[in-house]
Amino acid sequence: AIPNKARAYRLATLLARRYARALLGIAQSQNLEDKVKEELNLVVDFFEREPELLAQILSPALSLSEREKILNQLSQALGLSQTLANFLQLLNQKRRLDHLAQVRTAYLQLMDEASGIVRAKVMSAWPITEDLKERLVKVLEKRIGKKVFAEFELERELIGGLKVEVGSLLLDGSIIAQLKRMEEKLKRV
Secondary structure, eight states: OHHHHHHHHHHHHHHHHHHHHHHHHHHHHTTOHHHHHHHHHHHHHHHHHOHHHHHHHHOTTSOHHHHHHHHHHHHHHHTOOHHHHHHHHHHHHTTOGGGHHHHHHHHHHHHHHHHTEEEEEEEESSOOOHHHHHHHHHHHHHHHSSEEEEEEEEOGGGOSSEEEEETTEEEEOOHHHHHHHHHHHHHHO
16 A cells, blocks of 8 residues: 555656646746745635635535636635636646645656756754754755755754755765664674
């Protein structure tokens, strides 16, 4: 069952990226990348606050035209551009509205890629000083060769050290990771 879930997740991610790439292309041609990003955030955040409404829209009991009407009303109520309103209708016609949050994630990633930006997540067991945060970001930028926006989080179970995620790259210098590596070495002896 797990491989099927993983396969389904990968497929959903690929589909979301394909739709996001198309949306970004349209937004770029109209010079609306940032506006579409804001509107995409608005719609996804709205559905996260109103999951029952999204469940109703996704219900197979509704016809395609009924969903279209609801989406038109929602687009007007939220003041969406025609670009995003049309995109929502496309997702509806292709029965992909359930992928909207993943499309947003992919859209944001594609915008970052186009701007030469990568996002990093830095986890530490203890708070990091602002000076150390700045130095860490500079080291990451030098290593990766791109502008880095870092998000810092506390994760007490690391005991000490840092864990850094940048895209698919994981740098784990935490005490817990070092203890696990030491345990593995001892098991092999």
